[in-house]
Amino acid sequence: MNTNSAEIAGELLAGLPFGLRENEKRAILLPALDALTRHHYGQSEVFRRVVDAAFGGLKRRAYSDLEELPFVPVSLFKRHELRSVPPNQVFRVLTSSGTTGQSVSRVYLDRATAELQAKALVRIVQHFIGKARLPMIVLDHEDVVREPSTYSARAAGILGLMQFGRRPIYALRPDMSFDAEKVLAYLAELKGEPPLFFGFTYIVWQHALEALRGAGRRLAPNNGVLIHSGGWKKMEGAGVGADEFAAAARAGLGVARVLNFYGMVEQVGSVFFENSIGALHAPVFADVIVRDPFTLHPLAAGRRGLLQVLSVLPQGYPGHSLLTEDLAEWCGVDDAAAGMPGRFFRVLGRAPRSEVRGCSDTYAQSA
Amino acid sequence: MPNPPDTEGAPALRVLVPSMDAGSVDDFIRVARPLSVEPFAPARMAFLEALSRTLLAHPKLRRDPAGASLGFWLRRAHLAALESDFRAQAFAGRRVAAGLVFHVAPANVDTMFIYSWALSFLAGNSNVVRLTTRMSPLMADLLACLDALFIGKPDGCRGNLFVTFGHNDEVAARLSAACDLRFVWGGDDTVLKLRATELSPHASERSFASKRSLSVIAAGAYLAADVQDRGRLADRMAADMAPFGQMACSSPQTVYWAGGKRDCDRALADFDRRLQRAMAAKLGEADLGWAVRRLNSAFSSAADGAAEQLTHRQHVTQVVAISPERAEAEVPCGVGLLTHARVKSADAVVALLRRSHQTITYFGLNDAERDGLAQDAGRAGVDRVVPIGRALDFGPYWDGYNLWDDLTRLVVVQ
Numbered sequence: 001m002n003t004n005s006a007e008i009a010g011e012l013l014a015g016l017p018f019g020l021r022e023n024e025k026r027a028i029l030l031p032a033l034d035a036l037t038r039h040h041y042g043q044s045e046v047f048r049r050v051v052d053a054a055f056g057g058l059k060r061r062a063y064s065d066l067e068e069l070p071f072v073p074v075s076l077f078k079r080h081e082l083r084s085v086p087p088n089q090v091f092r093v094l095t096s097s098g099t100t101g102q103s104v105s106r107v108y109l110d111r112a113t114a115e116l117q118a119k120a121l122v123r124i125v126q127h128f129i130g131k132a133r134l135p136m137i138v139l140d141h142e143d144v145v146r147e148p149s150t151y152s153a154r155a156a157g158i159l160g161l162m163q164f165g166r167r168p169i170y171a172l173r174p175d176m177s178f179d180a181e182k183v184l185a186y187l188a189e190l191k192g193e194p195p196l197f198f199g200f201t202y203i204v205w206q207h208a209l210e211a212l213r214g215a216g217r218r219l220a221p222n223n224g225v226l227i228h229s230g231g232w233k234k235m236e237g238a239g240v241g242a243d244e245f246a247a248a249a250r251a252g253l254g255v256a257r258v259l260n261f262y263g264m265v266e267q268v269g270s271v272f273f274e275n276s277i278g279a280l281h282a283p284v285f286a287d288v289i290v291r292d293p294f295t296l297h298p299l300a301a302g303r304r305g306l307l308q309v310l311s312v313l314p315q316g317y318p319g320h321s322l323l324t325e326d327l328a329e330w331c332g333v334d335d336a337a338a339g340m341p342g343r344f345f346r347v348l349g350r351a352p353r354s355e356v357r358g359c360s361d362t363y364a365q366s367a
Numbered sequence: 368m369p370n371p372p373d374t375e376g377a378p379a380l381r382v383l384v385p386s387m388d389a390g391s392v393d394d395f396i397r398v399a400r401p402l403s404v405e406p407f408a409p410a411r412m413a414f415l416e417a418l419s420r421t422l423l424a425h426p427k428l429r430r431d432p433a434g435a436s437l438g439f440w441l442r443r444a445h446l447a448a449l450e451s452d453f454r455a456q457a458f459a460g461r462r463v464a465a466g467l468v469f470h471v472a473p474a475n476v477d478t479m480f481i482y483s484w485a486l487s488f489l490a491g492n493s494n495v496v497r498l499t500t501r502m503s504p505l506m507a508d509l510l511a512c513l514d515a516l517f518i519g520k521p522d523g524c525r526g527n528l529f530v531t532f533g534h535n536d537e538v539a540a541r542l543s544a545a546c547d548l549r550f551v552w553g554g555d556d557t558v559l560k561l562r563a564t565e566l567s568p569h570a571s572e573r574s575f576a577s578k579r580s581l582s583v584i585a586a587g588a589y590l591a592a593d594v595q596d597r598g599r600l601a602d603r604m605a606a607d608m609a610p611f612g613q614m615a616c617s618s619p620q621t622v623y624w625a626g627g628k629r630d631c632d633r634a635l636a637d638f639d640r641r642l643q644r645a646m647a648a649k650l651g652e653a654d655l656g657w658a659v660r661r662l663n664s665a666f667s668s669a670a671d672g673a674a675e676q677l678t679h680r681q682h683v684t685q686v687v688a689i690s691p692e693r694a695e696a697e698v699p700c701g702v703g704l705l706t707h708a709r710v711k712s713a714d715a716v717v718a719l720l721r722r723s724h725q726t727i728t729y730f731g732l733n734d735a736e737r738d739g740l741a742q743d744a745g746r747a748g749v750d751r752v753v754p755i756g757r758a759l760d761f762g763p764y765w766d767g768y769n770l771w772d773d774l775t776r777l778v779v780v781q
Contacts, residue, residue: 046670053669054677072670075663080670293658294681306659325659352656 005039008032009116009312012285017123018340020284022333025342026066029287032312033320034063037070040318043084047072047318067289067298071308071321074266077105085110085316096153096265107266110316117269117313121160124271124283128259129164129225135190136165137183139199139208139228141172153265154200157229160268161198171208178211187221194223197253200230201260204249205240212252224255229263229271233350242278262347266319270311276339279331279346286311288345290330291323304329304348325351380538383498383510384529385517392495392538395528396467396545399493402526403464406491406775407450414516414524415441415485421512428508432649433610436759437478437509441485449489452763456771461778464491466547467526468774471561473552473575474499475614477506481513482761483550484527490774493526495542500533540564548773553577553616573773575766578616578725579699582607582755583713583740586626586634588731600730601641602648603756607728609649610759612657613701617726617751617758620699621706623691623716625731631709639678639685646682646703653681657702664700673697674706695719713740720747725766728755 040047055070089110096105145155171183226249246258262280263271272280289308290299299305307328314320330345419441428434468487472480484496532538543564551574558574624631661684668674676687684704688694694708741752750767763770
């Protein structure tokens with residue numbers, strides 16, 4: 001554990017999650033991420049090799065800019081064991097919910113990192129929904145969270161958000177059908193108290209909102225909130241945009257507010273919620289950079305490139321600076337219209353996968 | 368030409384060319400064999416020349432490096448060169464067409480089905496060519512050109528059929544039982560799978576398994592070359608890398624710099640700049656998916672401890688491996704990634720070679736060095752030692768075999 005960066009992380013988590021202007025935030029993040037870079041360089045052979053080969057080794061003097069810090073592509077989590085603690089300190093392994101045929105990311109968590117992640121999520125979510133623990137309806141089924149030591153991204157998300165709920169129920173049956181009777185009975189017991197709904201965007205759409213619409217049903221909770229997350233790729237496939245989704249959620253679930261956030265299993269806790277203008281907003285302990293996919297140079301606002309996410313939370317594995325395969329543009333900083341200080345951005349989709357046909361790719365696999 | 372659905376177990380056999388009056392494959396099998404003709408028949412030469420003209424006039428194909436190369440390969444002068452090469456084959460008797468050739472074309476090189484077919488067509492054979500079900504736009508354009516010519520000259524080329532079918536052992540078995548020669552273009556899986564499918568007792572098979580290729584550059588010679596020559600070399604390297612996403616078996620994946628460390632580092636730094644420009648000229652706008660693939664592959668090599676340095680730019684990602692052994696052990700990424708390593712001298716690469724190596728492209732070797740390398744590398748498994756820029760030049764001597772011998776039968780006349 002790196003005391004310096006862990007202390008800074010602790011201090012940032014103690015303050016307001018969106019309480020710093022960008023230059024103030026960077027002045028705190030930079031030494032913390034500098035220290036984390038050096039810490040992981042010393043503890044993770046995989047990280048050290050990457051820094052040596054791709055960044056010419058560690059910088060002797062302190063890094064002068066967030067843009068100067070080394071990063072690793074998120075794809076490395078699929079084939080390499082990225083960890084800066086000995087194996088006996090890994091208490092949980094998170095896995096991405098990779099689609100069929102794709103390899104799965106594995107993220108090795110030590111207790112300290114997991115605690116920071118949980119705390120960070122609390123600070124951010126409380127900023128949006130307040131401190132009261134709300135009655136919670138998970139728009140998923142319970143079997144998802146039943147695996148013991150290896151959590152899928154879906155389970156990690158549900159369990160992370162569960163901290164904000166009381167008496168949680170699962171609205172879906174194991175066959176993914178919507179259990180309207182169970183939900184209605186639960187809502188009836190609330191006596192006007194607002195509930196918290198949580199689920200992954202596509203699952204919410206496909207298995208809750210579509211089911212409710214199909215049945216002509218409309219739940220009517222009092223002033224409820226829906227928090228949802230997860231890629232928009234399938235939603236685009238279904239031809240559904242953010243506005244239509246939010247409208248359907250208000251209509252079907254009867255919620256007053258719909259909150260979307262962007263996050264990934266490789267940086268749990270470091271989530272980016274939509275601000276008042278619908279852009280994703282970086283909290284105090286995280287930041288984003290957009291890089292040119294061809295030169296890796298940082299790009300100015302409004303230019304489309306690969307999103308890099310920085311976070312002081314990953315103390316036990318070198319995931320503090322990740323280059324994602326998501327295309328994004330950052331759109332502003334410290335803008336009063338956004339309602340909060342700091343940098344905000346939009347995710348524009350996933351970089352296309354190139355189909356490469358090797359020689360070993362002809363009749364035998366062409367089934 | 369619409370993309371056929373590539374669904375699990377889809378057995379559907381589709382005749383692609385000729386599109387008119389195709390009949391069934393069984394009908395074709397019955398009549399095809401006797402339709403073979405004498406090698407280099409004038410009508411067939413004329414047909415391929417016409418195909419060359421069509422390709423070189425085609426608005427898309429003439430601009431596509433692979434399409435244009437094929438167009439040039441099929442032009443009259445080159446066909447004549449192939450004919451003289453064929454006539455120079457030493458045999459006192461008569462060479463006749465083998466009969467019916469069943470080609471299984473590869474998916475990674477879009478133009479290969481035409482090269483494979485054209486050589487066999489020139490040798491006088493009847494042909495049935497199986498194409499991948501995952502048709503590329505380039506393949507679809509080539510088929511459309513072929514089809515138009517077939518419609519125009521239905522007599523000149525009877526006994527030739529281009530088909531596609533999914534993973535269908537029954538169709539493959541029927542064609543295998545009927546043909547006199549099976550030409551199987553790899554991967555290894557395809558070769559092994561088809562090898563289990565019986566041929567007629569009289570038939571033979573030539574299979575082209577998965578291969579990989581590399582380059583050798585003498586660093587001293589590179590540094591001694593003037594800027595024009597260095598620029599030309601970069602252009603030629605780009606010509607070997609740019610087509611087919613660098614995934615042709617003959618495209619180099621690794622470059623070995625022969626010389627001292629300082630010379631090699633200087634030469635690579637200079638070459639990198641020129642190659643980026645040359646690739647930009649060949650490929651135009653860089654592909655985002657390719658860039659991400661190169662980036663992931665290079666960082667993964669670094670994470671494995673195989674790379675000591677990587678640079679990622681617009682069209683080319685250069686990875687410097689920690690040793691020649693690690694360089695050659697890397698899984699090919701293609702799409703503009705080269706893995707580099709230093710060697711003391713060109714012949715040091717021989718120790719890295721296996722039977723699955725195909726082409727060494729070179730620069731800066733004198734004739735004696737080249738011939739020495741060819742001897743030793745050849746014994747180790749390499750089939751071609753050619754200058755940089757000629758990696759993709761297809762010819763009748765391929766993967767170590769004389770394809771004229773495969774495509775013809777020898778009739779003793781006394």
